[in-house]
Amino acid sequence: MIRALYPILAQNGNVEAILDAGVLLNANFNFVDIIRDLVYGPGSLISGSIGTVTVFLDDVRISTNVPIRPGERALGTRVSDEVRSKVLDQGQTWINRAFVVNDWYISSYEPILDIDGKRVGMLYAGFLETPFRQSLLKALAVLVLLFFALMGLAGLVAVKGAKSIFKPIEQMSLVVHATRRGEQRRLGKIASKDEIGTLAQELDVMLELLNERKHLLQNWADALEEKVEERTSELKIKNTELTHTIQVLRKTRQQLVSAEKLAALGELTAGVAHEINNPTAVMLGNLDIIIAELGPALEPVQDEVDLVVEQIYRIKDITNNLLQYAKPDTYAGYMVETDINTVIKDTLKLVRHLRPRSHYRLELQTCASLKIQINPQELQQVLVNLIGNAIQALPDSHGLINIITQDQSDSVQIIIQDNGHGMDSDSVNKAFNPFYTTKGQGEGTGLGLSISYSLIRRYGGDIEVISGLDSGTTFTVTLLCNPVMMEDEKMIKEQLEEMESSLIQD
Numbered sequence: 001m002i003r004a005l006y007p008i009l010a011q012n013g014n015v016e017a018i019l020d021a022g023v024l025l026n027a028n029f030n031f032v033d034i035i036r037d038l039v040y041g042p043g044s045l046i047s048g049s050i051g052t053v054t055v056f057l058d059d060v061r062i063s064t065n066v067p068i069r070p071g072e073r074a075l076g077t078r079v080s081d082e083v084r085s086k087v088l089d090q091g092q093t094w095i096n097r098a099f100v101v102n103d104w105y106i107s108s109y110e111p112i113l114d115i116d117g118k119r120v121g122m123l124y125a126g127f128l129e130t131p132f133r134q135s136l137l138k139a140l141a142v143l144v145l146l147f148f149a150l151m152g153l154a155g156l157v158a159v160k161g162a163k164s165i166f167k168p169i170e171q172m173s174l175v176v177h178a179t180r181r182g183e184q185r186r187l188g189k190i191a192s193k194d195e196i197g198t199l200a201q202e203l204d205v206m207l208e209l210l211n212e213r214k215h216l217l218q219n220w221a222d223a224l225e226e227k228v229e230e231r232t233s234e235l236k237i238k239n240t241e242l243t244h245t246i247q248v249l250r251k252t253r254q255q256l257v258s259a260e261k262l263a264a265l266g267e268l269t270a271g272v273a274h275e276i277n278n279p280t281a282v283m284l285g286n287l288d289i290i291i292a293e294l295g296p297a298l299e300p301v302q303d304e305v306d307l308v309v310e311q312i313y314r315i316k317d318i319t320n321n322l323l324q325y326a327k328p329d330t331y332a333g334y335m336v337e338t339d340i341n342t343v344i345k346d347t348l349k350l351v352r353h354l355r356p357r358s359h360y361r362l363e364l365q366t367c368a369s370l371k372i373q374i375n376p377q378e379l380q381q382v383l384v385n386l387i388g389n390a391i392q393a394l395p396d397s398h399g400l401i402n403i404i405t406q407d408q409s410d411s412v413q414i415i416i417q418d419n420g421h422g423m424d425s426d427s428v429n430k431a432f433n434p435f436y437t438t439k440g441q442g443e444g445t446g447l448g449l450s451i452s453y454s455l456i457r458r459y460g461g462d463i464e465v466i467s468g469l470d471s472g473t474t475f476t477v478t479l480l481c482n483p484v485m486m487e488d489e490k491m492i493k494e495q496l497e498e499m500e501s502s503l504i505q506d
Helices: 029-039 081-091 128-180 195-326 340-350 378-391 425-431 448-458 490-505
Strands: 002-009 014-023 049-059 058-064 068-069 095-100 103-113 119-128 337-338 358-365 372-374 399-407 412-419 460-466 474-479
Touching: 029 058, 029 358, 029 412, 029 490, 049 103, 068 195, 081 095, 081 103, 081 119, 128 195, 337 340, 337 378, 340 358, 340 378, 340 399, 340 412, 372 412, 372 474, 378 399, 378 412, 378 474, 425 460, 448 460, 448 474
Parallel strands: 358 399
Antiparallel strands: 002 014, 049 058, 049 119, 095 103, 103 119, 337 372, 399 412, 412 474, 460 474
16 A cells, blocks of 8 residues: 555644555555556547556556456456566666567556665556557558559559550561461551651561562462472372382292292202102111011110101101102192181191190181182191291290181181291291291201292292291281182293383383
8 A cells, every 4th residue: 555654743843643544556446547547648549549557566466457358457467577577676667568468568667666765566557559550550551552553653654655665666576477477467557657657667568569479479389380290190100100010029029039949949859858768768668677577675675766767757757848848739639618717726726735834825816708719738737837836936924826817809818926036037038948947956847838838829829927026926828719720930920021021111
């Protein structure tokens, strides 16, 4: 409390009594409200802000009008350590922005001294900061808006002024770009009468002259193109015919070379086969006599004798193949109407034993419906050879063979595809040569494809091969429905001579 003692004096000047009076400060709201009204009079604060006064005993609020919630004042709360140290400990006045109870205030704290000059409390006065901060932000927003408005106005004035200067130049630039794209575009009437306006008008005149020259050149070019097209139409036809003739000529020449090789080698191999057959027959006959004479005594060497007989029969098989290759007409069979799909299905039963330990898929697509005239056994021999080669070329895993039959206009085709190791270009060119093989030593004679080629060619058909390393191999067998039997390659020679004479004349 604020306490005052006042002496009461008698007439003689002696102290007769003492008047003791005081004002209790604890929860004395009237006291702090009067101070607030004196400090923050009407109009001293902006709308929304409130003035507050607090009396502290030491650092505890004992009387205040700072609200803690509606209808309740923040009695008993304490001031922050920073303010207490500054005011109570150091005796200084503290003026700053502070968080009071539950909001930010612009605050001032001053120490309260007792009669002996000892700091016993603090007097606080402050007002709510939020309305002032909002007013500041609004003022800053207005200033920013004004700044941008002024900048926009200045920019608009600058752009408008620049347009009045550069608009003719921009129009000329657009016209130039449009002309480069092939568009017909002009400047038209220009409001500017200065040098730029004159230049724009001259540009229109120049573009008109260029357009006239362009049309004139185009007319000349069209006329020239018509004449050139007219003069070269026959030449184009001749070039097309010549290209086709050259292609056919090359293919026919290759067939002729292959046929000549086969004919020469056939004569040679026929003689060799006959010469080998005679001693092998004598050997087999003598072996039969030896076996009969020895009887049970032959048992210790029975395996060796069987091996000798087996190898002699192998020699006979090779010589028979040579004879069939050298003289196909001698071994030719009769022709019957044949369904190639049936022959293929029967052939697949014969090749099942090949590579029994290998896992591979064989897919058959029988799309052919035409019948052909051929010897079924000879066709089966060709298919066994081609399918057997495909099986042996397959990889150890994920092997696949596709066999497709399809109709042509007057023939049928058998396509045998595999995903094996394939052949290089040199092997493809030699594939049908006699005694040429890509298999290991002792695994083939190199006559299978040569004999197959001879059989198919005898019926007027053809075998083609397409292959590449690690990309598989495709054999295409073409068979005529009504075969033209060819004893030799005279027909090919005649066709070649006709083509060469036609080529010379062209």
